[in-house]
Amino acid sequence: MDLPETVLFRNARILTMREDLPELIAAGAILAREGRIAWIGPEGQAPAGAAETVDLGGRLVTPGLIDCHTHLVHAGDRAAEFERRLEGATYEEIARAGGGILSTVRATRAADEASLVASALPRLDALLTEGVTTIEIKSGYGLEEAAELRMLSAARTLAAKRSVRVRTAYLGAHAIPPDRDRDDYLREMRERTLPLVASERLADAVDAFCERIAYTPAEVAGLFETATALGLRVKLHADQLSNLHGGALAARFRALSADHLEYCDADGAAAMAASGTVAVLLPGATYFLREEARPPIDLFRRSGTRMAIATDCNPGSSPLTSLLLAMNMAATLFRMTVAECLAGVTREAAHALGLQDEAGMLAPGLACDLAVWDVARPAELVYRIGFNPLHRRIVAGRIS
Numbered sequence: 001m002d003l004p005e006t007v008l009f010r011n012a013r014i015l016t017m018r019e020d021l022p023e024l025i026a027a028g029a030i031l032a033r034e035g036r037i038a039w040i041g042p043e044g045q046a047p048a049g050a051a052e053t054v055d056l057g058g059r060l061v062t063p064g065l066i067d068c069h070t071h072l073v074h075a076g077d078r079a080a081e082f083e084r085r086l087e088g089a090t091y092e093e094i095a096r097a098g099g100g101i102l103s104t105v106r107a108t109r110a111a112d113e114a115s116l117v118a119s120a121l122p123r124l125d126a127l128l129t130e131g132v133t134t135i136e137i138k139s140g141y142g143l144e145e146a147a148e149l150r151m152l153s154a155a156r157t158l159a160a161k162r163s164v165r166v167r168t169a170y171l172g173a174h175a176i177p178p179d180r181d182r183d184d185y186l187r188e189m190r191e192r193t194l195p196l197v198a199s200e201r202l203a204d205a206v207d208a209f210c211e212r213i214a215y216t217p218a219e220v221a222g223l224f225e226t227a228t229a230l231g232l233r234v235k236l237h238a239d240q241l242s243n244l245h246g247g248a249l250a251a252r253f254r255a256l257s258a259d260h261l262e263y264c265d266a267d268g269a270a271a272m273a274a275s276g277t278v279a280v281l282l283p284g285a286t287y288f289l290r291e292e293a294r295p296p297i298d299l300f301r302r303s304g305t306r307m308a309i310a311t312d313c314n315p316g317s318s319p320l321t322s323l324l325l326a327m328n329m330a331a332t333l334f335r336m337t338v339a340e341c342l343a344g345v346t347r348e349a350a351h352a353l354g355l356q357d358e359a360g361m362l363a364p365g366l367a368c369d370l371a372v373w374d375v376a377r378p379a380e381l382v383y384r385i386g387f388n389p390l391h392r393r394i395v396a397g398r399i400s
Contacts, residue, residue: 006034006049009029009053010046010055011057012061017063017342018363030061035368036397037365037366040364056372060378062131063362064134066349066360068349069282070135073120073158123313124162128163131373132164133369133370134369137158139172140171143174143177145172149197152168152203165359169206170197173223186222205235211240211246228253239262239268240260245265246261247269251271251272257278257353260285260295261295272305279305279307282326297334307336308344309349324388327344330344370394374389
C-alpha cells in the first residue's frame with residue numbers, strides 16, 4: 001500500500017528503543033516524511049499538515065525487527081541428515097558419506113542465481129511476516145569465487161523483490177574447500193575475490209569462521225587486513241567451539257560484530273566493549289545442536305558489550321526462520337531479560353550491521369520502519385512460543 005509523502009501514524013503505544021528515551025509513549029504518534037521519521041511524541045503534540053493519517057488502534061509499535069546474522073541464500077537442505085542423527089549416526093559418519101556442509105556446497109555450486117533466489121524467498125517471507133524490515137545475508141556455501149559471487153548477487157536481488165533492507169556479507173572463509181589447496185584459496189580471496197567484491201559492491205562486510213575446523217586467527221587477520229584496506233567492514237564467527245580469542249581478534253579490527261561467542265573470555269568481552277564490536281548471540285544453533293556451552297552473558301553485561309540476537313538461519317545448525325522464537329530462546333537458554341531481547345533484535349542488531357543511524361530505533365531522521373503488534377505489553381513478544389501477533393509491517397513509511 002503506497003502512502004502520501006507525509007503520513008501521521010497515530011493512536012499508538014510506541015516503544016522507541018532509544019537508549020536515552022527507553023520508556024513507552026503511551027498515546028503516541030509518528031510523522032513520516034519521504035520515508036523517514038520527521039517527528040515522534042505524544043499524539044496531542046503532533047504537528048498538523050499530514051497528507052494522510054493512519055489510526056493504529058492503540059496497538060504497540062516497535063522499530064521494525066532486524067535479523068543481523070543469516071545464511072538465507074543456499075540450495076538444498078539437510079533434513080535427511082537431521083533424521084540420520086536422531087537415529088544415531090555421528091557427524092563423522094554423515095560427513096564421510098558426503099553430508100555436512102559439503103552437501104550444501106555441492107547443491108549451491110550447482111544452482112543458478114534464479115534458483116537461489118527462488119529457494120530463499122520462502123525463508124525471507126517467513127521472517128518478514130514476523131516484522132523483520134532489515135536482514136543480513138551471508139555467502140559461504142560456494143567456497144569458490146563464482147558461486148560465492150552468485151550468492152551475493154542473489155541476496156541483492158532479494159531486496160528488489162521484497163520490501164526489506166538487505167545487507168550482505170562475503171563469507172568465503174566459511175570452511176576449507178575440499179577441492180582446493182588451503183594456501184592457494186586464501187591467496188585467491190585476498191588478491192582476487194575481495195577486490196572484486198569491493199569493486200562490484202556485492203558485500204557490505206567481510207566475514208570469516210575462526211575455529212580449529214576452519215581458519216586460524218593468523219589467516220583471518222590476513223583476510224581482514226585486505227578487507228579493511230579495501231574499505232570493507234569486517235565481522236567474525238568467533239569462539240563458537242573453543243576459545244581462540246576470536247572476540248579480541250574481532251575487536252582488534254573494530255569489527256561490526258563477533259558472532260556465537262560461547263567460549264569468549266573476559267578479555268574478549270572487554271575488548272569488544274572498547275571497540276564497539278557487538279556480540280551477536282545465536283540461540284537457534286545452541287538449541288538445534290544441543291550444545292551445553294552458553295555465551296558469557298554476565299561478562300558482556302559487566303563489560304558493557306552490546307548484545308544482539310539473530311536467527312543464524314542456515315541448513316545445517318539453525319534452520320530457524322522466526323526471530324520471535326530466537327528471542328524466546330535467548331531468554332530461556334541464555335537468561336537474557338525482555339529488555340535485552342527486544343534491544344537485541346532492534347537497536348543492537350542495527351549496531352551489528354553499522355546501521356545505527358538508519359534503523360533499529362524510532363527517532364527523527366531514521367527510517368520509518370515500524371512493526372505494529374496486537375499485544376498488551378512488550379514482554380509478550382518474548383514470552384509467547386509459536387504465536388505471531390504482527391498486525392502490520394511498515395517499511396520506509398509504506399505499509400507492506
